[in-house]
Amino acid sequence: MKVADPLDIPLRQLEYLVAVADHPTWSSAATSLGVSASALSQGLADLERRLGVQLFERQGRRRVLTDLADPVLQHARTVQALSHDIGQWAERVSTLKMGSIRVGMLDVGAVIHFPEVLRLFRTDFPDIGFHLTVAPSSELLAGLRRADFDLIVCVRPSELPPTISATPLLQERLVIVRPPKVKSRPPSAWGPWVLFPKGSHTRSLIERSLREPGSLPHVVAESHQPDVLAQMVSLGLGWAVLPVAQVPEHLDVEIGEPIVTRDLVICQREGAPKHPGVEVLIERLRAVADHD
Amino acid sequence: MKVADPLDIPLRQLEYLVAVADHPTWSSAATSLGVSASALSQGLADLERRLGVQLFERQGRRRVLTDLADPVLQHARTVQALSHDIGQWAERVSTLKMGSIRVGMLDVGAVIHFPEVLRLFRTDFPDIGFHLTVAPSSELLAGLRRADFDLIVCVRPSELPPTISATPLLQERLVIVRPPKVKSRPPSAWGPWVLFPKGSHTRSLIERSLREPGSLPHVVAESHQPDVLAQMVSLGLGWAVLPVAQVPEHLDVEIGEPIVTRDLVICQREGAPKHPGVEVLIERLRAVADHD
């Protein structure tokens, strides 16, 4: 019998691991992959044996990933994304089609900064399939990691996921937005607040910069949508911190002082073959961003 | 019959591709992998079929990689390096050993800046296997890519290879070194030169900064070894540009003005699980670098 080389882990087993991590139960993971539960079980048992590391724990009749499984899961996701990319590349090259581009953008990117770029890109390159997803930064990053996107524009994260590269695009000033007729005050009397949701990246930027001047943020409402937040401010529910450009002009609110800036960045997966369409799009995004 | 999913490329076939790229002939690649030439041929034929991209061309009775094979080769190397890393990690974790660390360093790092760090690290962690390789930056980078190293200290490259990350460590000033008794002159009268070899990264930095003040570098001798270059200068063969610290003190040469600075960086593979020993070593390198 041949010795199982730990270096030569079947791709399939890595898929199994990812599926198991992403599904509540192993059987559902198995059906999602179109294989029997048995195959999954055997495959994962083999993976565990190969690595010689305990990847799973019993929890009642469920099996859950151990902490040790984490690096392996990271590895699996990385390899999966890479494989996806080379597959896409091969299809593009072999069929001589332009392929398609899936872009993820923060709302502010899609609506305020780059709507024209996106529109023009679609009309200039009608042969390139194009799909835009607007979502919060963390979702975009997760999607980029999973190869759901080829390119995203998001807020620079404090820590980049592995094999993701970020290049700066532009900076945005976030200002304090007060309810109508509310004058400027010392920081200790600021708030209460109406902010982006907990976990949002801009939210943590804001919290950090509010804590600094000595205002413990007391948050009474949350939304990912800046227009909703602005609306709440105009109704007197609380104060907000928003990108200047995203405060609707017709609303009756008080624009206060800039409190923090956030960096919008372009993120891509590293180690993937270049897609010429993506290159062009990046160029155009940069051009507009530099122009601002 | 099952349809061949291009996304599920056997790792083995990627190994074949890399081996073929690294060996002059397919048969030697096959024997280096310990398989028959036939297996290799079939495997690569299958890979080509899966991707639907022409990867090989005939050249007489040889087969060589096409340009199209390049992205696939990149992919293969990346995946190989990742697999190696997860394998190492697994072995470390499963055996509870500290594993080993392979460090690559530029001569100036090993000899001038960090000899103490390296010595102390070895005595502080005798359980961690340790191996140091001193080589030029480009070799180090290639080795890092191939997973020959876990960590390197080199000159910041103008373009990073995919899935390699670089973090700044310190800056070095390179000065003009003139033969004994030769006074400072206008740039047009500089040289002739005794420099690092063509292709060296520091060489291109130097060339760029020499061209700027208007001195076309006429190069009469080359070496990777700074002490050799300095020696040649002292013999009156030509002028050199060297890190101040690498000009031997006892030599009779004229130290001229600083002409360019180079960044030394720490490079690692991205997407690899962390090795605690490597983290410690990095910390110590930074500490010393910041102290300078």
Added chain:
DNA sequence: CATTTTAGTTAAGAAATACTTAACAAAGTG
């Protein structure tokens, strides 16, 4: 120019791997 050597491919069967079904154990559920 015939002969030999070298490089790589193709065919056929053997070996190894991965999958399916079926039977089973154990933990929740009504």
Added chain:
DNA sequence: CACTTTGTTAAGTATTTCTTAACTAAAATG
């Protein structure tokens, strides 16, 4: 306690990948 859900194990089947052996074609040899 019967019943369902979750996951494992065993045994046989299907698929993939390898080896050996026979073959083609380009270079090298003499």
